[in-house]
Amino acid sequence: MKTTKVTVLMPVYNGERYLREAIESILNQTFPDFEFLIINDGSTDHSVEIIASYNDPRIKLIHNEINLGLISTLNRGIDLAKGEYIARMDCDDVSLPERLEKQVTYLDENSACTVIAANVIFLDEQGISRGIWEDDAKTHTYEEIRNFLPKANCIAHPSIMIREETLKKYRYNPLQNASEDYDLWLRLCVDGVKIEKITEPLLKYRIHPLSITSKSNLNFPELKQIRTKLTFAWNVIKHGLVTIWLLKVFLHIFRDIYYLIAKKALHSIFKVNWHNNRDLFAVALNNSPFFKIIINISKIIGFVFPVRNNSSLFFFFPFCHVGGAEKVHASIVGCFAEERPWVFFTKKSANHGFLSLFGERARLCNMWFLLKYGYPVSIGVMAGFINRHKHPVVFGSNSLFYYLLLPYLKPEVRCIDLIHAFGGGSEDFSLPVAARLHARVAINGKTVDDLKGQYLKHGGPPFLAERVLLIENYVAVPERYVEKVQQTLLKILYVGRGSEEKRVHLVGRIAALCCQRGLPVEVLLVGDTAHAVDEADRPYCDFLGEIADQGHLNRIYDDADLLLLTSDREGFPMVIMEGMAHGVVPVSTDVGGIPLHLTSGCNGWLVRNNLGEEQIVAEMCWIIERMCLDRELLSTMSRSAYDHARMHFSGEKFCSAYRSLLLDS
Secondary structure (H helix, E strand, O other): OOOEEEEEEEEEOOOHHHHHHHHHHHHOOOOOOEEEEEEEOOOOOOHHHHHHOOOOOOEEEEEOOOOOOHHHHHHHHHHHOOEEEEEEOOOOOEEOOOHHHHHHHHHHHOOOOOEEEEEEEEEOOOOOEEEEOHHHHOOOOHHHHHHHOOOOOOOOHHHOEEEHHHHHHHOOOOOOOOOHHHHHHHHHHHOOOOEEEEEEEEEEEEOOOOOHHHHHOOOOHHHHHHHHHHHHHHHHHHOOOOOHHHHHHHHHHHHHHHHHHHHHHHHHHHOOOOOOOHHHHHHHHHOOHHHHHHHHHHHHHHHOOOOOOOOOEEEEEOOOOOOHHHHHHHHHHHOOHHHOOEEEEOOOOOOOOOHHHHOOOOEEEOOHHHHHHOOOHHHHHHHHHHHOOOOOEEEEEOOHHHHHHHHHOOOOOEEEEEEOOOOOOHHHHOHHHHHHOOEEEEOOHHHHHHHHHHHHHOOOOHHHHHOEEEOOOOOOOOOOOOOOOOOOOEEEEEEOOOOHHHOHHHHHHHHHHHHHOOOOEEEEEEOOOHHHOOHHHHHHEEEEEOOOOHHHHHHHHHHOOEEEEOOOOOOOOHHHHHHHHOOOEEEEEOOOOHHHOOOEOOOEEEEOOOOOHHHHHHHHHHHHHHHHHOHHHHHHHHHHHHHHHHHHOOOOOHHHHHHHHHHOO
């Protein structure tokens, strides 16, 4: 019989800076039945004194006589563990109070599950929350985790709890230094051992320069990925366990090698180490002599292709799914319906919700698989095909494929792009081909200034700045303002994706805090957002899902009072334009071009983005409370929001500006 339910296993090596916070986060757990096995791996700082200062019988301090390293220390801890379950913990992380209780309950109630992980929130060195880990947030079920692991790790090691007999059977592989956890997940999955994840953050995962993860990813982290997967695969093959799933691992090994070559090429060409930016790696690879040969040979195929685009207009966009950028792209294509342009989608869309918006008269080519995975041949074929046309015009936005294509188009091809927001990455991977663009469109004045500043910083020729143009987006603004009906509950709306930069988890926190304060509000979220809101906060939110029908969305705007936007970066979002057009008062962080249109207390509210997340939540809740109490001010601001939209967002000039830009050579 086990003497305790859980062993919390925490190795410590020179962890004094964050150690006290980590220890107290375990001692303050709502689940009390655990032993806290702390193994000091030869620390030379004040770590031991900090641990010894706690007079708690659950703490069991073990000393390694010499520094053994993380893997040997973990395996020693496995041998010493007395709990039915083993929970991992690192000395620089913070476990939320209910972590152990929720994980124990899950394992007790789900006998088929062997490992239960949890979502994490990133912390920086100062303890400020830095959002979620997207790979972690989108993988919860065993199937999702198992399908993702051949590509990369998606489980935070210190977030897991595992059955003791399983960990004692598998242990950690001493050959997998700095990736012992990823190797363990791979070995468990190949044997069909179930790993699942609680769909809420239960751990604050600290990222700082001295962490093992940061150190191991400093230079060419692909090398670590390749080494880890090859070592794992070789051990599996030796035991004769070749499966389809193992073949997926090998496919991703080749993918890692591809990106490693690209990264080294980037370093060779630009003499700069670009970490975690595979778009820039592709740009470098595109300029390598080998790829240039393949692309130029492939041009012949495109040149003799037996079809023709009679409009000579080519558009390249990444997606056709529901989204603000996609709505803008569809509006641009709609301006050229009579010409019947060709539209290419270059990435896999989450859905086809907005495909119909691009119009029946345009030729829609959703061949993302060939364009993405056929590279570099696809670049050459497309270049050859476009080059055979007389006076062709190409337009792209947010598409890496488009920027890789530009260097291989003949000089007389007119090339134009659209930048929605500075800071999303496209301004970086498009920089090497900026001189090939005849014009660049920005949707707000701040992005215009940011692009010109980038050119100045990199010593670009003066003519590049002259090619940056401002064409603001538009929305259909109702001809007259419709007075909002005063309701008991203030209706608060979020519209958008659940992606990292949107910080939708803050919307969930705001909803929960408003409820705790007894504010009469209803928080509705439109979009694929449920996964981005902490599970504890979801009961305070109404999730309406993705809405592709604009009429349906307009009715929701008509019924809403406030629009929340908690993003850490934006251009100028369509949702603010649409909301204001229907008299919805925005409450937003002051990012991108938003401050150019919102004036706090007049037609919206601005909250400083440089505040910590908790302060942003607190300030937005204060604004909501004020709006609940002062409905007269809310009504005045609603009318001001509509008036601003009517003056600035109507689209009379939109199509004429784009037609003049693309068709007037």
